Amino acid sequence: xxxxxxxxxxxxxxxxxxxxxxxxxxxxxxxxxxxxxxxxxxxxxxxxxxxxxxxxxxxxxxxxxxxxxxxxxxxxxxxxxxxxxxxxxxxxxxxxxxxxxxxxxxxxxxxxxxxxxxxxxxxxxxxxxxxxxxxxxxxxxxxxxxxxxxxxxxxxxxxxxxxxxxxxxxxxxxxxxxxxxxxxxxxxxxxxxxxxxxxxxxxxxxxxxxxxxxxxxxxxxxxxxxxxxxxxxxxxxxxxxxxxxxxxxxxxxxxxxxxxx
Amino acid sequence: xxxxxxxxxxxxxxxxxxxxxxxxxxxxxxxxxxxxxxxxxxxxxxxxxxxxxxxxxxxxxxxxxxxxxxxxxxxxxxxxxxxxxxxxxxxxxxxxxxxxxxxxxxxxxxxxxxxxxxxxxxxxxxxxxxxxxxxxxxxxxxxxxxxxxxxxxxxxxxxxxxxxxxxxxxxxxxxxxxxxxxxxxxxxxxxxxxxxxxxxxxxxxxxxxxxxxxxxxxxxxxxxxxxxxxxxxxxxxxxxxxxxxxxxxx
Numbered sequence: 001x002x003x004x005x006x007x008x009x010x011x012x013x014x015x016x017x018x019x020x021x022x023x024x025x026x027x028x029x030x031x032x033x034x035x036x037x038x039x040x041x042x043x044x045x046x047x048x049x050x051x052x053x054x055x056x057x058x059x060x061x062x063x064x065x066x067x068x069x070x071x072x073x074x075x076x077x078x079x080x081x082x083x084x085x086x087x088x089x090x091x092x093x094x095x096x097x098x099x100x101x102x103x104x105x106x107x108x109x110x111x112x113x114x115x116x117x118x119x120x121x122x123x124x125x126x127x128x129x130x131x132x133x134x135x136x137x138x139x140x141x142x143x144x145x146x147x148x149x150x151x152x153x154x155x156x157x158x159x160x161x162x163x164x165x166x167x168x169x170x171x172x173x174x175x176x177x178x179x180x181x182x183x184x185x186x187x188x189x190x191x192x193x194x195x196x197x198x199x200x201x202x203x204x205x206x207x208x209x210x211x212x213x214x215x216x217x218x219x220x221x222x223x224x225x226x227x228x229x230x231x232x233x234x235x236x237x238x239x240x241x242x243x244x245x246x247x248x249x250x251x252x253x254x255x256x257x258x259x260x261x
Numbered sequence: 262x263x264x265x266x267x268x269x270x271x272x273x274x275x276x277x278x279x280x281x282x283x284x285x286x287x288x289x290x291x292x293x294x295x296x297x298x299x300x301x302x303x304x305x306x307x308x309x310x311x312x313x314x315x316x317x318x319x320x321x322x323x324x325x326x327x328x329x330x331x332x333x334x335x336x337x338x339x340x341x342x343x344x345x346x347x348x349x350x351x352x353x354x355x356x357x358x359x360x361x362x363x364x365x366x367x368x369x370x371x372x373x374x375x376x377x378x379x380x381x382x383x384x385x386x387x388x389x390x391x392x393x394x395x396x397x398x399x400x401x402x403x404x405x406x407x408x409x410x411x412x413x414x415x416x417x418x419x420x421x422x423x424x425x426x427x428x429x430x431x432x433x434x435x436x437x438x439x440x441x442x443x444x445x446x447x448x449x450x451x452x453x454x455x456x457x458x459x460x461x462x463x464x465x466x467x468x469x470x471x472x473x474x475x476x477x478x479x480x481x482x483x484x485x486x487x488x489x490x491x492x493x494x495x496x497x498x499x500x501x502x503x504x505x506x507x508x509x510x511x
Contacts, residue, residue: 151348158315158341159362159413169361173352253351254395 038221046221047228055210059226060233062205066122067187067194070129074186077130078137079179085138086145086175087167099138107132107193111200124201125194132193133186140185144178145171177250184242191234207233262449263328263338263416265291265314271322271474272309282474283309287323289468289477293416294447298460298467300503306475307453311421314451315341327417337366340410340448344422346402349394355381355405356390362413380408383442400424400431404438411446418448422455436462440487457507461499462489469506479506 020040027037038046050056085092107128118124148171156170198208207230214222272284283306291297299307312318314325316335325332327339340362342348349358359377368376381387384404394402403423410418424432436459443450454460460467461483469479481503485495 149347151343151345152350154317155341155343155348155350155409156361156365157317157335158339159409160335160337160365161361165365169364170350173350176352249352253393255351 035218036220038224042221043224043228046219047225050222050225056229058205059207059210060229062122062202063194063198063207064233066125066198066206067129067190069122070126070194071133071183071186071190073126073130074133074137074190075183078134078182078186079141082138082141082179082182083145083171083175085142087171092142095138096142099135103135103139107189108196111197114197115201120201120203122202125197125206128193128197128201129190133190136185136189137179137182140178140182141175144175144182147178148174177255180242180245180250183245184238187237187242188234191230191237195230262293262447264293264295264449265417265451266326266329267291267310267314267323268326269323270310270313270320270325272306272313272318273321284313284320285474285476287470287475287477289480291449291451291466293449296443296450296463296465297452298464299451299453299470300455300457300460300467300507301470301475302472302507303455305470305472307455307470308421310470310475311419311451311453314417315339315419337362337413338415339417339419340413340415342403342406342410342418342420342423344425346394346399346406346426348406349402349409351394354391354393355386355397355408358394358405359409359412361409366413376412377408380412381405383411383445384408384438398431400427400435403427403435407439407442411442411448416449418443418450420450420452422453424459425454425456432459437488439463444487457500457503458491460503461485461496462491467503469503478509479503481506 024040027034027039047056050059081091081095085095110128110131111124114124114127118127152170152174153166156166161169194206195208195211198206199212202209207226211223211226214220214226267287267289270284270287271282273280273282275281287310299310301307309318313320314327314332316332316339319333327336349355350361353361356374356377359380360373363373363376378387378390381390384407386401386404386408389397389401389405394405397405406423407418407420424435427435440463452460452463464483467479467481467483468477469481470476471478481499483499485493485499489496
């Protein structure tokens with residue numbers, strides 16, 4: 001296990017090294033004006049400044065708070081909705097067409113409307129994350145509930161479990177691998193939505209906002225630095241939060257395959 | 262312990278070609294603490310009959326009584342073990358699986374844990390109490406399922422080919438273990454199988470069902486002393502007799 005992992009790390013480092021080198025060559029080649037192709041050194045310096053004066057932490061804090069709030073709301077709405085769909089066919093017949101139509105609409109397409117409805121600021125961004133994150137959660141939870149092994153339910157019934165107990169002790173944990181997969185997708189979509197939304201709907205703070213704002217002053221080093229932070233943060237949350245969640249549940253129960261499916 | 266009475270039971274189900282009679286006029290009793298095997302070709306309705314006794318399905322005709330009381334739906338007087346290993350809850354350790362029935366009964370945590378340990382010991386798995394099902398072999402998982410079905414102390418144990426998916430060596434081992442467990446707990450057992458040697462090894466009595474529709478065609482007492490030797494002449498004679506009934510039913 002250890003060796004392939006070490007190899008993967010080395011491979012990633014080589015890939016990043018080669019890409020950085022290619023950028024550096026391109027940036028210094030003069031094929032585009034240096035002002036819009038800052039070398040790595042300038043990007044690092046811009047990042048350093050923003051970290052030193054603390055503004056980067058505020059931007060990150062705002063973005064994380066918005067996606068956190070949006071994801072929390074999406075979970076509170078989406079998971080129960082998916083459960084109801086899986087359990088009651090009329091709910092499924094009512095909700096599924098709506099979800100099927102709304103889900104393919106990119107969340108960013110709603111930004112102008114959301115601004116009109118909620119104004120500039122946090123509400124619009126949170127609503128956008130909610131929209132982006134809701135459908136993966138609903139659909140995955142629904143799939144998970146429908147896919148709960150009938151045998152588990154039979155076994156539970158034979159041991160005297162009523163419908164409430166079956167829901168709590170069988171359907172809920174049985175559907176959990178899918179709920180976690182849904183959360184993962186929801187985060188990925190929400191992360192795109194929050195950064196995109198902040199570009200247009202946010203004021204003063206947020207990683208998306210800082211990129212868009214830097215355009216005014218041609219601060220390409222700040223833009224690229226912020227992009228790097230967005231990528232690293234997204235990867236970090238994915239690896240730390242969701243991987244840990246999976247290790248504690250799905251992987252421990254030997255259900256990894258169904259979660260990935 | 263309580264026995265099972267199956268009185269003129271019939272079961273019909275709707276299929277594409279119309280109503281199909283899966284069971285017709287099935288009657289027999291299982292005595293208290295008796296080990297009864299239900300043998301028949303696949304499709305003879307033996308699993309359907311077990312599901313009727315378990316209360317998963319209601320009989321179309323006739324009546325099933327356990328300890329004199331008519332069966333209406335599932336009940337804690339019966340423990341069920343299925344063929345599929347997937348019957349265990351993957352998110353619960355072996356011990357917590359065994360505790361499930363007790364939990365549903367509202368038994369306190371300490372007593373639950375103690376009882377679960379006792380039944381895991383009975384199936385020789387106490388060391389694996391903390392293991393999750395996917396960490397156990399197929400045979401071990403079926404032993405946990407047996408412990409789970411026994412832990413809340415049902416009068417009757419219903420088993421639907423629990424060892425059919427195991428390899429031959431493990432199956433022999435499991436059959437020996439089941440006879441031990443039965444001898445210690447004195448449950449009334451209704452055991453469905455298509456394996457004649459298994460039925461002769463385990464049962465006090467073997468009921469042979471014929472297919473299309475399922476009806477009782479033979480009721481054979483196995484009086485061989487336990488532990489039984491599957492290679493003895495008497496054992497093979499019993500087996501031959503039952504195979505004969507099965508052949509006649511074709």
